[in-house]
Amino acid sequence: MSRILVFANQQGTGLSSGAKEALAFGSRLASSTGGEVRSVTFGPFAEAGAKEAIASGASIAYTISNPLLTEYDVELFVNSIQTVFQQSGADILILSFDKMGKDLVGRLATRNCASAITEVVDFHTSNDKPTWIRPIYGDKAYGEYTTTRSKVVVGIRQKSQELAVIDEKAVGEIIPIDYSPSEEMIVTKLVVKIQSALSDIRLEDASIIVSGGRGVGGPEGFNDLQTLAKLLGGTLGASRAACDAGWVPSNLQVGQTGAVVAPDLYIAVGISGASQHLAGITNAKTVVAINTDPEAPIYKRANIGVVADYKTVIPALTEKLKKVLV
Amino acid sequence: MHIVVCLKQVIDPEITPKYFKIDPETNRPDKSDTDLVLDSFAENALELAIQLRDKIPGATVTALCLGDDESEEVLRRALAFTANAVVRVWDEEWENLDGQAVGHILAQTIKSLGGVQLVLTGYQASDIEEGLVGPVMAEELGIPCVTLVSDLEVEENSAKATVEVEGGYAVVSVPSPAVFTIISSETNVPRLPKVKDIRLARSKPIVLLESEDLNLDHERCQPGVKLERAYVLKKEVACEVLPGNDGAELASELADRLFALKVI
Ligand SMILES: Cc1cc2nc3c(=O)[nH]c(=O)nc-3n(C[C@H](O)[C@H](O)[C@H](O)COP(=O)(O)OP(=O)(O)OC[C@H]3O[C@@H](n4cnc5c(N)ncnc54)[C@H](O)[C@@H]3O)c2cc1C
Ligand SMILES: Nc1ncnc2c1ncn2[C@@H]1O[C@H](COP(=O)(O)O)[C@@H](O)[C@H]1O
Numbered sequence: 205m206s207r208i209l210v211f212a213n214q215q216g217t218g219l220s221s222g223a224k225e226a227l228a229f230g231s232r233l234a235s236s237t238g239g240e241v242r243s244v245t246f247g248p249f250a251e252a253g254a255k256e257a258i259a260s261g262a263s264i265a266y267t268i269s270n271p272l273l274t275e276y277d278v279e280l281f282v283n284s285i286q287t288v289f290q291q292s293g294a295d296i297l298i299l300s301f302d303k304m305g306k307d308l309v310g311r312l313a314t315r316n317c318a319s320a321i322t323e324v325v326d327f328h329t330s331n332d333k334p335t336w337i338r339p340i341y342g343d344k345a346y347g348e349y350t351t352t353r354s355k356v357v358v359g360i361r362q363k364s365q366e367l368a369v370i371d372e373k374a375v376g377e378i379i380p381i382d383y384s385p386s387e388e389m390i391v392t393k394l395v396v397k398i399q400s401a402l403s404d405i406r407l408e409d410a411s412i413i414v415s416g417g418r419g420v421g422g423p424e425g426f427n428d429l430q431t432l433a434k435l436l437g438g439t440l441g442a443s444r445a446a447c448d449a450g451w452v453p454s455n456l457q458v459g460q461t462g463a464v465v466a467p468d469l470y471i472a473v474g475i476s477g478a479s480q481h482l483a484g485i486t487n488a489k490t491v492v493a494i495n496t497d498p499e500a501p502i503y504k505r506a507n508i509g510v511v512a513d514y515k516t517v518i519p520a521l522t523e524k525l526k527k528v529l530v
Numbered sequence: 531m532h533i534v535v536c537l538k539q540v541i542d543p544e545i546t547p548k549y550f551k552i553d554p555e556t557n558r559p560d561k562s563d564t565d566l567v568l569d570s571f572a573e574n575a576l577e578l579a580i581q582l583r584d585k586i587p588g589a590t591v592t593a594l595c596l597g598d599d600e601s602e603e604v605l606r607r608a609l610a611f612t613a614n615a616v617v618r619v620w621d622e623e624w625e626n627l628d629g630q631a632v633g634h635i636l637a638q639t640i641k642s643l644g645g646v647q648l649v650l651t652g653y654q655a656s657d658i659e660e661g662l663v664g665p666v667m668a669e670e671l672g673i674p675c676v677t678l679v680s681d682l683e684v685e686e687n688s689a690k691a692t693v694e695v696e697g698g699y700a701v702v703s704v705p706s707p708a709v710f711t712i713i714s715s716e717t718n719v720p721r722l723p724k725v726k727d728i729r730l731a732r733s734k735p736i737v738l739l740e741s742e743d744l745n746l747d748h749e750r751c752q753p754g755v756k757l758e759r760a761y762v763l764k765k766e767v768a769c770e771v772l773p774g775n776d777g778a779e780l781a782s783e784l785a786d787r788l789f790a791l792k793v794i
Contacts (some may be wrong), residue, residue, distance in 0.1 A: 309661075395700075
């Protein structure tokens with residue numbers, strides 16, 4: 205039997221998407237190991253988060269409602285999670301391996317002499333002991349890992365889990381934890397925050413994405429892709445090669461190290477289809493590839509292939525669609 | 531000012547999937563068809579380290595690698611980038627370390643090198659992608675860690691880091707010494723080393739440290755995870771290649787297909 209603690213971080217008053225995934229994963233794990241799930245939420249809205257966590261499967265929801273924990277700070281969060289992890293007596297701590305998780309997992313594991321396993325997408329169990337499954341080598345392979353220490357800190361890959369069914373009637377106990385992190389712990393100070401206004405629709409939420417790679421050849425080509433994306437009511441994406449070249453801002457990057465997207469339509473233009481790029485479009489429904497090289501690996505993922513120079517296809521496509529759509 | 535950058539050698543992450551195989555005996559990639567290269571985000575970290583050094587009078591860069599003698603190649607590369615010193619740490623017993631153990635050993639190595647102001651790592655190594663070494667080192671050294679950093683500006687006792695956050699960027703300031711895990715950006719694209727520097731790199735010394743040279747905690751050198759099985763998953767989709775003689779025909783065909791599928 206395992207005792208599982210999930211860090212249920214909030215975005216505003218609701219749980220973050222990562223937290224929902226972590227709870228779903230925790231609940232699934234609990235039912236196959238015969239364990240139970242507890243959660244921890246922070247800040248002035250902690251109680252709302254705790255209720256949502258209970259509806260998502262937690263039997264005990266810890267809260268630390270200290271206002272210092274409203275905004276994310278790595279030191280405050282490490283110390284606060286650490287306090288609850290110890291008090292709960294949990295042996296498995298689950299976090300989303302989102303931007304915050306990338307700060308937290310290694311530090312919490314080290315602090316607890318626990319094993320650490322990141323980018324986990326699944327597990328199987330034998331004798332109630334989990335084996336953790338995660339992609340390795342840029343999503344070219346999968347690895348199955350066991351852990352060697354009595355405690356483990358697990359980071360769940362973003363967008364890898366089906367969300368838990370919400371049961372508003374579920375009962376659970378909310379336990380406030382008496383812990384006050386001190387302001388002196390804060391070492392990272394925010395200087396400025398720049399919200400990027402470059403794309404109107406978040407890549408993660410887009411239902412149509414027109415994405416360009418090195419084959420687009422320069423920033424000018426991206427104007428044509430942008431026109432097509434706009435026409436379709438979609439948004440622009442890019443490969444890392446195009447972002448690194450400075451042709452488009454790096455927040456347009458799709459893939460393992462960029463956005464993980466799940467559109468109904470993904471049009472990959474001049475993108476070869478490296479495994480790290482494909483890792484970002486696993487959940488795309490229809491993938492169209494436009495590429496001059498019929499051997500490009502993107503054709504192993506695409507549903508529809510157009511083997512041609514994009515410069516001859518995109519303007520013609522845009523013209524044709526304009527007639528029908530506008 | 532002393533800048534340490536941590537470099538890992540990995541099998542080429544850009545290998546064509548068709549040539550990528552896992553040896554079921556060892557659970558490791560079949561090396562016969564692949565090249566070993568410097569981890570890609572670590573290379574961005576190296577580039578950034580050299581750029582910072584060149585802006586700060588008297589600063590030096592030390593590149594560190596935990597790896598067998600084959601991995602000296604990545605240190606030669608660091609020398610060709612004009613790193614001031616390079617150190618390799620290795621012990622025969624370290625075949626199956628995980629990120630946490632590597633973090634402990636590198637942290638102890640950094641302590642043995644004396645003072646350091648900035649420690650730079652890649653944010654996730656391009657083979658196993660654990661994303662642990664940076665934060666683990668910070669915890670071991672008792673210093674702050676900023677992850678997902680695309681640029682750095684160094685001041686007397688602090689550094690300003692540009693970091694990725696939800697929906698944009700932020701600039702944060704931390705007191706140094708601190709650890710920074712680096713992502714690629716248009717400002718840290720690895721340079722093409724000069725031929726002269728590549729030549730000079732061949733004859734420069736590589737310092738070798740072994741476990742007895744470091745003050746290691748035996749427990750922490752044991753991996754916390756064990757790879758039981760690794761396998762390649764073939765995820766192939768049947769692709770319908772559209773017919774057509776020119777762009778206009780293909781575009782027309784594509785538009786029809788998209789309407790038929792009701793995706794637009
Ligand atoms: C650790 C790590 C993480 C990574 N993370 C990501 C990630 O998150 N996202 C990502 O995208 N990449 C990522 N990469 C990089 C990835 O491995 C590839 O290098 C990258 O995706 C290649 O980009 P590309 O397809 O645009 O370029 P290329 O591989 O150079 O492909 C360009 C393609 O364009 C085609 N082409 C050329 N001209 C034309 C034309 N006129 N018309 C049509 N087609 C044309 C060519 O045939 C070719 O197939 C990562 C790499 C590493 C090591
Ligand atoms: N064996 C190693 N030697 C030196 N640096 C390493 C080693 N392993 C990992 N690193 C550094 O830590 C970063 C993150 O690696 P990881 O935590 O393994 O994903 C890498 O990009 C390197 O900068």
